[in-house]
Amino acid sequence: MADRIRRIGVLTSGGDAPGMNAAVRAVVRAALAKGIECVGIRRGWQGLINGDFVQLSRASVGHLLSLGGTMLYTARSEEFMTPEGRQKAVSTCKMLGLEGIVAIGGDGTFRGALELSRLGVQVVGIPATIDNDVGCTNYTIGFDSACNTAIECIDKLRDTMQSHERCSVIEVMGRNAGFLALYVGTAVGATAVLVPEHKLNFEEDVIERIRASRLAGYTHFMIVVAEGAGSAMDVGEKIHEALGIKPTVSVIGHIQRGGSPTGRDRETATRMGYYAVQAFVEGRGNSIIATQEGSIVEIPIEKALTMTKHLQMDRYKIMEVMQFGSNHDREF
Ligand code: F6P
Numbered sequence: 514m515a516d517r518i519r520r521i522g523v524l525t526s527g528g529d530a531p532g533m534n535a536a537v538r539a540v541v542r543a544a545l546a547k548g549i550e551c552v553g554i555r556r557g558w559q560g561l562i563n564g565d566f567v568q569l570s571r572a573s574v575g576h577l578l579s580l581g582g583t584m585l586y587t588a589r590s591e592e593f594m595t596p597e598g599r600q601k602a603v604s605t606c607k608m609l610g611l612e613g614i615v616a617i618g619g620d621g622t623f624r625g626a627l628e629l630s631r632l633g634v635q636v637v638g639i640p641a642t643i644d645n646d647v648g649c650t651n652y653t654i655g656f657d658s659a660c661n662t663a664i665e666c667i668d669k670l671r672d673t674m675q676s677h678e679r680c681s682v683i684e685v686m687g688r689n690a691g692f693l694a695l696y697v698g699t700a701v702g703a704t705a706v707l708v709p710e711h712k713l714n715f716e717e718d719v720i721e722r723i724r725a726s727r728l729a730g731y732t733h734f735m736i737v738v739a740e741g742a743g744s745a746m747d748v749g750e751k752i753h754e755a756l757g758i759k760p761t762v763s764v765i766g767h768i769q770r771g772g773s774p775t776g777r778d779r780e781t782a783t784r785m786g787y788y789a790v791q792a793f794v795e796g797r798g799n800s801i802i803a804t805q806e807g808s809i810v811e812i813p814i815e816k817a818l819t820m821t822k823h824l825q826m827d828r829y830k831i832m833e834v835m836q837f838g839s840n841h842d843r844e845f
Contacts, residue, residue, distance in 0.1 A: 518793050520550040520778045522566070522611040525583040525824045526557035526618035526625070528589075529770055530655025531614050531615055532778030533583040538574035540615045540639075545571055547794050552609055553816070556586045557618070558593035558625050561602040566609060572808065579773045580656075587618070594626050603632050613798050615789045617641045620818070623801060627814045634761025635798025637789045638814065641782070643769055646690040649817035650803035654785065657777040659686065659769040660696050666765050671735055678732035680723065680760035684745035684770050685737060693769075694739030699832045704734040706832055707748065709741035718753045725837055736760070776815060784809055825836040 523540045525533045537553070544551040553567045561670045567573075567585075569823030577584060592598035606614070613635040619642035626636040635809045642648040643659035663685050674681045687693035691708025705722040707713060723734050724736050736752070738745045749760040774782070785802045792800050801817040803810055812820070 515672070518612045520552065520604070520610050521613040521615060521790075521793060522552045522554045522561070522609070522760075523569070523585070523615040524554035524557055524560060524617065525585045525587045526616055526622040527587060528619065528642060529581075529583050530589050531581040531641050531651070531658035531770075531772055532654035532702040532782040533587075533641050534577035534580045535774060535779045535782035536572075536617050536641060536654060536786045537583065537585060538577040539783040540789055541569045541574045542571060543787045544788035547790060549790065549793070550764060552611060553585050554614070556588040557590055557622070558598075558602065559588045559590035560586075561605050561614070562592055562598050564588065564605045564608065565672035566605075578779055580667065581601075581771045581773055583617075589592050589621070590625075599628055601633060602629060603634055604715060606634050608642065609644045615639060615786075617654075619644070620647050621747050623647075623814060623818060627818060630799040630814060630822070635793065636814065637792045637811075638799055638801040638817070639782075639785045639789055643686060643693065644688045644690055645692040646688060647803075648822045649801055649820040650814050651806070651822075652781060654778050654782045654802045655770075655774070656693065656696075658772060658774045660693060660700070661775055662691070662772050663697045663765050664762070666768070667697065667703075667735065667737070669765060669822070670761075671701065672674070674733040674761070680734040680736065680758050682736045682738060682745040682749045682752070682760045682762050683766040684740055684762075687739045687741055689741040691739045691741065694737050694742070695824060695828060695832065698737040699828065699835070701735060701737070702835065703737040703832070704731075705736050706829070707738045708824060708829070709739060710826070711829060713742065715751060716755075719752065722837070723752070723756060734760075750843065761821055771814050
């Protein structure tokens, strides 16, 4: 029987996401329920290097479920990418008696976690990023909240575009992936959705779509652009050149990273936080907590970082059928 773990640290790292606080709350409460002390590390991996910590109790996390952002702050750490920086982080763990770290973040966070685990510090990762682009998990905390924020913004835009019979080009986040753009584009009934995973044929994918929409009787048009597929400004200028109409351009930007997490993000974060502590308790550190087909599983960090996931292009076709009745039987 492995020695009982007595104290762990928890940190949030990389771009923040709604639901990170719910995950922190779940880790703290699940740990305390098992008689494990929990220390909050502020400002991500840099905080571990600097020994920037706060003791956490049940009361410390009592107000967190509905709060966006992260009470532990977050940061991206260049120093942690160096062997010297990681050694400093190990020293902090030794000084504070941290037998494990729960790291809440995206794939960059987990690459750091793997390096730290190789120096003897057990780490369990919880996937949290609005991009949903972590290869080992179907879902990352924050994705649903960010999508609903973008959907709310675009629904509002549609009202005024419809009234003025105009074209709107909207840029959403997602880093180098189109998960957020495709989900949002489908949910708002976009005229066209530009994602990095689909090689853009501007004439066919945008101009022809607007013409078909106009011929079908629409007089307003909504174009959703994933930031990884290009800039909304450029798309707007190209539409102006081709059709003579001057689209409005909106970059939703960091608004997508804020706001109170949805119920899905709160509930998923709570389960992931609980299972992260269970992994430590049952002696299975150095893993990533992931969702696979609706269940929560643990995947060894090294394997998790080799896993990839791809945009579901069948969903792209469905979006086209909804808008145009056919997807021109195109191969993707
Ligand atoms: O990874 C989350 C994310 O919001 C991406 O969607 C976006 O490209 C990036 O972070 C922006 O990073 P920063 O907040 O450092 O500008």
